[in-house]
Amino acid sequence: MNRKKRVTIYDIAQKLNVTASTVSRALSSNGYVNEATKQLVLKTATELNYKRNTLASNLRMGQTKTIGVVVPRINQNFFANVIAGIEDITYQRGYNLIICQSDEQHDKEVKCVTTLINQRVDCIVISVSADSYNYDHLQNVIDQGIQLIQFDRVADDLETLKVINDNEQAAFEAISHLIEQGYRQIALLEGPQNLNIFRQRKTGYLRALQKFNIPVNKAFIVENAWTKELGAEATRKLLRLAVAPDAIFASTSDFSALGVLEVANDLHIKVPSQLGICGYSNEAFTAITSPSITTIDQFSVDMGKAVANLYFDELEQTMASVVPKTISIKPELIIRGSTLK
Known part of the structure; x- marks a missing residue:
């Protein structure tokens, strides 16, 4: 046809x-x-x-009224909610979104960004992939005169607009809660340390242990346990230690925490009396597991709205900002059954 x-x-x-x-x-x-x-x-x-032809008309006026968004995973609740928050604001302004997924791959992220540049979008919003090892492609966005806004996972060295969470404080509060519940052997499932968010969460974990004079056990810190499968694998190894943890903080994601819970159930370990579990991100399933999982709400929709409002605020400024703005959103510890002894 x-x-x-x-x-x-x-x-x-x-x-x-x-x-x-x-x-x-x-x-x-x-x-x-x-x-x-x-x-x-x-x-x-x-x-x-x-x-x-709206695109052609907007190009004649020097803009496309289009914002490109690059996220690691579209199907994760956190990123989906951020996109929803962005769209809520941009729709009211007559802007369109182009959504790209990097699949946690640096090369795919570079291709996404290059495509958006070629589409002549007015702004690129990005949360960098776990596989990112340099940020030349993001510097290229800046060099092309396109507004760049980073959120959640950011390249610290790039001077751009940023919307972030206070990850260190959130992790500190989570570990403090576990200690106050009587847990002392607390393990950490950490994500790739090239990403700012996982470094910050580890810092919060260590700061809480120090505050309560609990020694750091290096065997309790497991690298890159950030999926359900890797969380489960890490948990099995931890529970085989001569001195096993009595609580596990899955600082990477709630999916990792779900892996911990599944292993505990398989081994007939009672949660929370024998093992406390805390996740991160407040995925929808955490409220309906048995027991429900203590987690950290990042206010993802609000983060998306903050990203969009930051773009429009800067667009309306008559002079460029001397120092790029950074907006920090305070997460909230959601205490549920998996940590309440």
Whole structure:
């Protein structure tokens, strides 16, 4: 089946025997066209099913009214909610979103960013992938004169607009809660340390142990246990130690915490009396597991709205900011059954 040719202003002009510029002025109400001609152009455009090329019109005005968003995983509740928050604000402003997924791969992230640059988007919003090892592609966004906003996972050395969580304080509060519940042998499942968020969460974990004079057991710190499968694998290793942990903080994600809970159930370990479990991100399933999982709410929708509002606030500034703004959103510890002895 042949694709139907798109109707252009030249088709309307040919049908009416007028110039294309006359048609353009009539359709956009920009410039003088006598009323009779204008109404004839509008009537003919409807008859021919003419659709205005918004992208081309916006490009002529120096903008596309389009924002590109690059996230590691679209199907994770946190990133989906951030996108929803961004869209809630951008829709009201007449902007469109292009959503790209890096799949935690640096090369794919670079391709996403390059595509968005070629699409001439007005702004690129990104949370970097776990596999990112340099940020030349993000510097290229800046060099191209495109607004760059980083959120959650950010490249600290790049001076851009940023919207982040106070990850260190959230982790500190989570570990403090576990200690106050009577847990003393607390393990940490940490994510890739090239990412700022996981370094900060580890710092919060260590700070809480220090505050309560609990020695750091290096055997209790497991690297890159940030999926359900890796969380489960790490838990089995931890529970085989001569001195096993009595609590596990899955600082990477609630999926990792779910892996911990599944292993505990398989081994008939009672949660929370024998093992406390705390996750991170407040995924929807954490409220309905048995027991429900203590976690940390990052206020992801609010983060998305903050990202969008930050873009529009900067857009309306008459002068460029000397220092790029960073907005920090305080997460909240959600205490549930998995840590309440």
